[in-house]
Amino acid sequence: MQDLLIVGAGPIGIELAAALTRSGLSVGHVEAGALAQTVVDYPKRTRYFSSPDRIAIAGVPLVTFNNEKALREEYLAYLRGVVTRYDLPIAYGVRVEAIRPVPEADGGGFRVETSAGVREAKRVVLAIGDMHGFRRIGCPGEDLPHVSHRLDEPHLHFRRRLLIVGGKNSAAEAALRCHHAGAEVTLSYRQAAFDEDAIKYWVLPELKALIRHRKIHFLPNTEVASLHEGHAVLRSNVQDQQTRVRADSVLLLTGYVQDKTLFETAGVRLEGENHAPALDKDTMETNVPGLYVAGTAAAGTQNAFQLFIENCHRHVEKIVRHVTGEPVAEGVVNQAAQTYGLAES
Numbered sequence: 001m002q003d004l005l006i007v008g009a010g011p012i013g014i015e016l017a018a019a020l021t022r023s024g025l026s027v028g029h030v031e032a033g034a035l036a037q038t039v040v041d042y043p044k045r046t047r048y049f050s051s052p053d054r055i056a057i058a059g060v061p062l063v064t065f066n067n068e069k070a071l072r073e074e075y076l077a078y079l080r081g082v083v084t085r086y087d088l089p090i091a092y093g094v095r096v097e098a099i100r101p102v103p104e105a106d107g108g109g110f111r112v113e114t115s116a117g118v119r120e121a122k123r124v125v126l127a128i129g130d131m132h133g134f135r136r137i138g139c140p141g142e143d144l145p146h147v148s149h150r151l152d153e154p155h156l157h158f159r160r161r162l163l164i165v166g167g168k169n170s171a172a173e174a175a176l177r178c179h180h181a182g183a184e185v186t187l188s189y190r191q192a193a194f195d196e197d198a199i200k201y202w203v204l205p206e207l208k209a210l211i212r213h214r215k216i217h218f219l220p221n222t223e224v225a226s227l228h229e230g231h232a233v234l235r236s237n238v239q240d241q242q243t244r245v246r247a248d249s250v251l252l253l254t255g256y257v258q259d260k261t262l263f264e265t266a267g268v269r270l271e272g273e274n275h276a277p278a279l280d281k282d283t284m285e286t287n288v289p290g291l292y293v294a295g296t297a298a299a300g301t302q303n304a305f306q307l308f309i310e311n312c313h314r315h316v317e318k319i320v321r322h323v324t325g326e327p328v329a330e331g332v333v334n335q336a337a338q339t340y341g342l343a344e345s
């Protein structure tokens, strides 16, 4: 039985694994996809809103080639470097399907059921993130082949009519990028105006200018009634009116939901409107003794983002201190939260 199993190799799971390398504990680490699968799934060439020093991990500086905020591709390369530097033995393509606490009378710890067999560990840390599924809007036609919940390449929409649904950063950025790639973009948002705090500061002014100059067609206060091959029907939520919008493809960029299966199988209580795991904020241990949560997984399903990479580094310090009884070694955990006075939620 291993002393500790980390589930998930995103930035925070990696930072925790690096911080535990000199702990003397036997640590296992499994990842359902590739290294940092959540980042892999971003649209290509996404630029982080966080500055490099805030998303660097494990004491390894993140240096971008032009000193700007990192691109997805730069951050993935950086994370590969960190894992190589610490020689972290992560098992990729191993999905944890259930976590069962074992009664003390039977030896204690956890029986962890994975896609590659059963593992046993005295403690488990869930660093599984919060972006496991897309928030569906539940309209007829949502599963048609020309409808997608994620932007891949703006290029794919060149000289095509594209309907984007959503009004936060993903939708705003996709509208801008696809417009620049030659798409004819219509943006439907259920609110009257954008939430300025939810959109990257370098995206919003240009988006507003393009809308003002009718280069991007903005339909505020609208919701999707139904999607069809070649067109969508939108309904106004302020008056009794429907609009037919021609669309060769549709991007529903309406956010993500967290898969609760692992919390539920382990007996973790879920709290609040986000259904966040119940945990001790000083140790990150859940109501199930020996089961911890690190990273954005601790926030549950985030409607407005409260936890990001930059304010999750502290989870690593707390977990290391609780499981080893020692503070984390100096320099192996990013101090952005302390430096910038970031709130933890």
Ligand SMILES: Cc1cc2nc3c(=O)[nH]c(=O)nc-3n(C[C@H](O)[C@H](O)[C@H](O)COP(=O)(O)OP(=O)(O)OC[C@H]3O[C@@H](n4cnc5c(N)ncnc54)[C@H](O)[C@@H]3O)c2cc1C
Binding pocket: 007, 008, 009, 010, 011, 012, 013, 030, 031, 032, 033, 034, 035, 036, 037, 038, 039, 042, 043, 046, 047, 048, 049, 050, 055, 094, 095, 096, 097, 127, 128, 129, 130, 131, 170, 262, 294, 295, 296, 297, 307, 308, 309, 310, 312
């Ligand atoms: C387009 C986009 C831009 C973003 N920009 C920023 C930004 O600028 N700054 C910022 O701080 N955040 C940003 N985010 C959010 C950012 O991705 C998360 O904050 C970050 O990835 C959280 O790190 P994490 O390690 O907690 O979880 P994740 O990176 O989500 O890692 C979780 C890992 O766990 C794995 N996993 C999940 N379930 C299982 C399972 N059952 N078994 C095994 N493995 C599993 C996943 O495959 C994944 O690799 C952005 C998100 C998107 C979509």
